[in-house]
Structures are given as structure tokens and as C-alpha cells.
Amino acid sequence: MSRGIIYVMTTVVPGLVKIGKTGCQNFESRMYGLERNGYFNVVGLKRHFAIEVDDYDAKEELLDEIFSKSRVPGSELFALDVNLVVQLLSSLDGTKVYPKDESKEDAFDQATEQRAASSDWSCIPDGTYHMDPHVKGMHGASATMVASGGSFVVKAGSVCLTDPSDKWRPEARKTALIENGVLRHDVTCRAPSTAGWVVLDRSNNGWKVWRAEDGRYLDSLRKSND
Numbered sequence: 001m002s003r004g005i006i007y008v009m010t011t012v013v014p015g016l017v018k019i020g021k022t023g024c025q026n027f028e029s030r031m032y033g034l035e036r037n038g039y040f041n042v043v044g045l046k047r048h049f050a051i052e053v054d055d056y057d058a059k060e061e062l063l064d065e066i067f068s069k070s071r072v073p074g075s076e077l078f079a080l081d082v083n084l085v086v087q088l089l090s091s092l093d094g095t096k097v098y099p100k101d102e103s104k105e106d107a108f109d110q111a112t113e114q115r116a117a118s119s120d121w122s123c124i125p126d127g128t129y130h131m132d133p134h135v136k137g138m139h140g141a142s143a144t145m146v147a148s149g150g151s152f153v154v155k156a157g158s159v160c161l162t163d164p165s166d167k168w169r170p171e172a173r174k175t176a177l178i179e180n181g182v183l184r185h186d187v188t189c190r191a192p193s194t195a196g197w198v199v200l201d202r203s204n205n206g207w208k209v210w211r212a213e214d215g216r217y218l219d220s221l222r223k224s225n226d
Contacts (some may be wrong), residue, residue: 005097006057006063009034011118012033012044012188018081019067021060024052027097040075046171049086049107053094063088081118082190086111101168114191118223121150121191127219129192129210131158132197138209143199145210151188152195158183163201171197192218208220 005027005031009018018039022030027050034045054057064071066088070078078085090096090108102110124147143158144159160178172194177184189195192206199211 001056003052005050005052005055005091006060007031007050008048008082008089009045009097010048010082010190011042011046011077013042014149014188014190015079015081016072017041017048017062017078017080017085018042018045018076019060019075019078019085022058023038030100040072042077046175047098048171049084049089049096050098051089051092051094051096051104053092058124059092079112081115083111083115087115099171118191124192124218125221127212127213130218131209132198132211137199138219140181141199145192145195146167147192151190152192154183154187154189154195154198155187156183160197160199161201169201170194170197173201184197 001189004021004023006019006021007027011018016061018034031047035047039045046158067078067080070080090104090111090125090200096107098102099107099196126148127146129145129147131141138161141159141161143160144155146153146155158181159181162168162178162181172187174183175197176187183198187195187198189198193209194205194206196204196206196209207222208217210218212221
């Protein structure tokens with residue numbers, strides 16, 4: 001059986017992912033090419049999860065069949081929740097290639113939690129939200145987040161904290177360009193907690209760190225829609 005890598009990438013379009021395969025020796029160059037050049041006129045591709053498996057051609061064909069109704073015709077793009085894809089890929093028998101600093105089990109658990117929470121995120125009205133600098137542990141942070149169409153964008157100019165310890169961080173924080181404590185470009189996140197991590201450099205409850213323009217926390221907005 002041939003052994004290779006199956007991967008999923010997010011794109012600049014919320015809810016649109018790329019599922020593909022590559023040889024074990026070609027993963028880094030394939031990711032670099034897609035992240036640099038885009039795919040099928042879609043840009044902003046970022047690697048999200050990858051696993052090395054036996055018989056990878058057949059497994060990718062199976063994924064294509066499972067998700068066929070969500071496929072963009074003639075492409076490897078799918079209108080899917082990336083967490084659903086991660087749940088499936090992390091359930092395969094194989095060796096996780098990316099991200100390197102978490103186990104398959106951790107990836108599955110995190111994807112499961114994010115899928116469960118996504119129904120709550122949908123109740124967050126589009127608009128502008130701000131970090132509350134008075135909450136314990138957030139002193140010095142000052143940030144703006146824009147919610148739009150299910151994405152949460154931390155705006156350039158936000159003042160971010162830095163934890164000097166060597167620990168796991170989500171990709172959004174690891175790749176954020178922060179100079180002298182200031183975010184230099186917008187960062188698009190899939191969850192308000194991830195947006196909070198970009199600013200605070202630690203895990204957090206996104207429902208209780210972001211406030212609407214009228215001062216209400218996201219948590220109160222969620223409860224008002226129950």
C-alpha cells in the first residue's frame with residue numbers, strides 16, 4: 001500500500017476548505033506553494049491539519065465521496081466546517097504531521113468542542129467588539145474584533161500581551177505579526193476565544209473577554225438569544 005499525506009487547509013473564504021493529498025516527502029513544498037500562490041482562484045490558504053496514512057489515494061477518494069455534495073465542481077474545495085474534516089482525519093489510523101505539537105486525540109477533542117460551540121457563535125451579531133482591559137489578567141491589552149459572517153477578525157493596531165513560556169499556541173497567534181506589542185495586520189479567527197488568544201497569548205473564554213459597543217459581553221448576547 002502506498003503511504004502519503006492527506007491534509008485540509010482553510011482559505012480566505014469562511015467555511016471553504018481544501019482537502020488534498022501529497023507524497024510524504026513533498027508536504028512542506030506543497031504547503032508552501034498553496035499558501036503562497038492560492039488554488040483555483042482562491043487565496044489565503046493555510047495548512048490546518050495533516051496526517052500520514054497508508055493507501056492514501058483510496059482514503060482521499062473516500063473523503064471526496066463522503067463530502068461530494070459540498071464540493072466546488074472541478075476542484076478540491078469544499079464548503080465544510082474544517083472541524084468536521086479534522087474530526088474525520090484524526091480518526092484515521094496514521095501519524096499526524098501537522099500541527100506537530102498536539103496529539104491526534106487533542107486535535108479530535110478540540111475539533112469536537114469547536115463544532116459544538118459553532119452553533120452558539122452563529123448567534124453573535126455582525127459588528128465591532130472590544131477587549132475589556134479591566135478584567136483580571138488582561139491589563140495592558142487593548143483590542144478590537146470585527147465579527148462578520150462567522151469570522152472574527154482581530155484588527156491591526158490591537159495591543160497584545162506576550163507570554164514568554166514555551167507552550168502550545170493556535171496557528172492564528174503563532175503566525176500573527178506582533179511588533180513591540182502591537183498587531184501589525186488583521187488576523188482572521190474561527191472563534192472569539194481564538195481571537196482572544198491572539199491578543200492575550202493564553203487560553204481564555206471568548207464569551208467573557210469581548211464586549212459589544214453597548215458594553216454587553218458576548219455571553220449576554222448569547223443568553224439573550226436563547
